[in-house]
Amino acid sequence: MSRSRARAVTALTLLLATTACTAGHQESPTGHPTAPPSATRQAGQLTLPLDAYASSTAETYAVEDAQDILMRRCMNDRGLEWKPLPRVSAQDIEPPNAGRYGAVEADAADFGYHPRPEPASVVRRNRAWDEREALPAEVQHAAYGTSGKGGCLKAAQRQLAGDTAPPDYHAFNQLTGTALEAARRAPEVRSAVRSWRTCMAKAGFDYEDPLAVAGSRRWETADPTSTERDTARTDVACQRSTKVMTAWAAAEIRIQRRLIKENADRLDEAKARKDRWLAAARRVLNRADG
Structure with a gap:
């Protein structure tokens, strides 16, 4: 695992069972549907009871962004620059259960069973992750330590969630x-x-x-x-x-x-831990956003 892929070791990396992603790729719902959605409605409206116990894509981004803010402060204290990840637009985040039962979206006629092209804000964020692969060794070490889980990453996680385990x-x-x-x-x-x-x-x-x-x-x-x-x-x-x-x-x-x-x-x-990390991340983001 590359050190600069810090999202792979952040506390709330999105994990989905592979069987749930057969046809494609979450704002995590807080309630359960009282009735199953109509087959004529997009799969994006489907929520399932277990969704509340995992981190949605939006929530994962929130933790990454908050962690990045804290890492930047740590890196700056060490006299090093740290370029924050570009934010992903809410409208560009895929719903949690798209493709869970196969292709049910109307645009299947355009893309078949291939994934839709990534939105611009997702492309920008992925490009920023790729750019971190090329950071100088000094910066990589300060950011991630020798293990890929140390340095300012570890300091940011501790500052974010204290002793709460991921x-x-x-x-x-x-x-x-x-x-x-x-x-x-x-x-x-x-x-x-x-x-x-x-x-x-x-x-x-x-x-x-x-x-x-x-x-x-x-x-x-x-x-x-x-x-x-x-x-x-x-x-x-x-x-x-x-x-x-x-x-x-x-x-x-x-x-x-x-x-x-x-x-x-x-x-x-698991949900209690997730909620504590997410609440801490939102406090950091709210302060940063004024």
Whole structure:
């Protein structure tokens, strides 16, 4: 791991179960939906009970930005410059569950199963991370120490959260993947998927379910092909007509609530740590922003 990728060792690096990201890539919701979203609404509106126990992309950025402010002060005290990361616009942050059940967005016809181009503010931030790879050794050492976790990074983390340990998202990662797969096998979801398969077959496509088509190795090309776009367009239409997402979300909400009750101690501890880090980060940012 490169030292300048400090986000890889910050307290709130976003961790998602790989099974939850089959088709794509969070402001973390605070409440649970009372009913599953309609399949005709964008997946960006989908919230799940376990979302409250992990750090959203927006929250991860907030901690990174606050930590960066504290690192800059530390570096300046050592007579070194430290260029802060560019902020990411709120409108450029993807929702937490986009692509969780496959491609359901209208722009699948344009991008197929490929990710959409990164927004400008995300590109600027990634470029700034890349620039830190080329910092002089003296600056790298002051920022990250010899281990990549020391120096001003360690000082900033201690100043930010004191003795509060970084959250452990192992329970979230494990449970969100378990819930996705359990819901995938639920009778109502299997019934909806059968209808989806019939719809896809009428257009000449043969796939097991929306995750299988979204994750097909056929789409591992530099750019979306016409076949990929046609498949995605049909996929989205079939998902909406058969209400696969509605059934899958309803099943997963039910399963996640059960898992939360069964794992309350582990999840509550992780959430408490996350909330303390986030509250501290917001105080730093509020002071910095006046």
